Amino acid sequence: MTDDSPARTLSPDEAFELLGNETRVAILRTLGGTEDPVSFSDLRERVGTADSGRFNYHLDRLTGHFVRKRAEGYELRRAGERVVEAVLSGAVTDAPVLERTQIDQPCHFCGAPVAVRFREERVELYCTECPGSYSRTSSPTESGTDAPGGYLGYHPLPPAGVADRDPEAVFRAAWFWGHLELTAAAAGVCPRCSATLDRSTRVCEAHDAGAGLCETCGRRYAVAFDLSCTNCIYDESGAAPVGLADSGALVGFLLDHGLNPFAPTAESLPRLNRAFHDVTERVVSTDPFEARFTFAVGDDRLTLTVGEDLQVVDAERA
Numbered sequence: 001m002t003d004d005s006p007a008r009t010l011s012p013d014e015a016f017e018l019l020g021n022e023t024r025v026a027i028l029r030t031l032g033g034t035e036d037p038v039s040f041s042d043l044r045e046r047v048g049t050a051d052s053g054r055f056n057y058h059l060d061r062l063t064g065h066f067v068r069k070r071a072e073g074y075e076l077r078r079a080g081e082r083v084v085e086a087v088l089s090g091a092v093t094d095a096p097v098l099e100r101t102q103i104d105q106p107c108h109f110c111g112a113p114v115a116v117r118f119r120e121e122r123v124e125l126y127c128t129e130c131p132g133s134y135s136r137t138s139s140p141t142e143s144g145t146d147a148p149g150g151y152l153g154y155h156p157l158p159p160a161g162v163a164d165r166d167p168e169a170v171f172r173a174a175w176f177w178g179h180l181e182l183t184a185a186a187a188g189v190c191p192r193c194s195a196t197l198d199r200s201t202r203v204c205e206a207h208d209a210g211a212g213l214c215e216t217c218g219r220r221y222a223v224a225f226d227l228s229c230t231n232c233i234y235d236e237s238g239a240a241p242v243g244l245a246d247s248g249a250l251v252g253f254l255l256d257h258g259l260n261p262f263a264p265t266a267e268s269l270p271r272l273n274r275a276f277h278d279v280t281e282r283v284v285s286t287d288p289f290e291a292r293f294t295f296a297v298g299d300d301r302l303t304l305t306v307g308e309d310l311q312v313v314d315a316e317r318a
C-alpha cells in the first residue's frame with residue numbers, strides 16, 4: 001500500500017461546499033465511469049468544459065480528498081468513489097414503484113402470506129392476516145385507500161435494488177441487504193460510515209403482548225434497542241432479537257440447521273425469517289437489565305441471555 005493520503009481530512013462543511021458545483025460533480029461522475037487514470041485534456045473533453053483555466057480550478061479543488069493525481073492521469077480516491085456510489089444507488093432512471101403486493105412468503109407469526117411494498121428506500125412487510133410486530137399504521141396520506149394493519153417491519157433497500165427484480169426477489173435482496181447492515185450495526189460498527197455506534201436498550205415494564213401486540217408500547221417484544229452513530233446521521237431501532245444478529249452462538253445455531261443468514265435462498269428465507277422473529281422473550285430483571293431470548297429451529301432451541309446493551313452473557317442449546 002502506498003501512502004498518499006490527503007494531508008488532512010475535510011470538515012463536513014468543506015465537503016458539501018466542494019460538491020456543490022456542476023463541473024466538479026461531472027468530474028467525479030466521469031472518473032467513476034473509467035477504469036484507468038484519465039489525462040487532464042481527455043478529462044476536460046469528456047466533461048465538456050471549454051475553458052481550460054476554469055476546468056483546472058475545479059479539478060484542483062477536488063484533487064486531494066476526492067481525486068488523486070498520478071503520473072498517468074487523474075482517478076477517484078475512495079472518497080470520490082463513495083460519492084459516486086451513493087448517487088448511483090439512488091439515481092435510477094425511473095423511480096421504482098412497488099405497490100403493496102402479496103408474495104409467496106409466510107408471515108413469521110401466523111403463516112399467512114405477506115405483502116411487500118417499496119417506499120422511501122425501504123421494503124415494508126405486512127401480514128395479510130395477523131397484527132404483525134408493530135402497531136404502526138401507514139402515513140395519513142394513505143388512510144382510507146388501504147388499511148395497512150399487520151406491519152411486520154422493513155428492510156432497507158436503495159432504489160437500484162428494485163430495478164429488474166420481481167417482488168419476491170426484491171424481498172430477498174432487501175432481507176440480505178438489511179441483514180448485512182444489521183450485523184454490522186449489532187456489532188457496534190456504523191453500516192454507513194464505520195464509526196462507533198451508541199446503543200441503548202428500552203424495556204416496556206408493563207408489557208402484555210398476549211393478543212399479539214402490547215397496548216402500552218405497541219410492540220410484540222418488551223425489549224427494544226436504539227442505535228445512533230457517533231459520526232454520521234445513521235440511527236436505527238428495533239426489537240431485541242434482531243439486535244442479536246452478530247451473536248456467534250446464534251450464527252452457529254442457524255448454520256447447524258442449514259440456515260445461512262449471509263446467503264439466503266428462496267427456500268431458506270421463510271425459515272430464516274421465522275428464526276429471527278418467532279422468538280420467546282423473558283425479561284429476568286430490569287435493574288440490572290437481564291433478559292433471555294429463545295430462538296427455535298424445528299425442535300431445537302438456543303437461549304441467549306443478554307445483559308446491558310444486549311451483550312450476550314450466556315448461550316445454551318436444548
Ligand SMILES: [Zn+2]
Binds near residue numbers: 130
Ligand atoms: Zn401474520
Ligand SMILES: [Zn+2]
Binds near residue numbers: 217
Ligand atoms: Zn409493552
Ligand SMILES: [Zn+2]
Binds near residue numbers: 192194195229232
Ligand atoms: Zn455513521
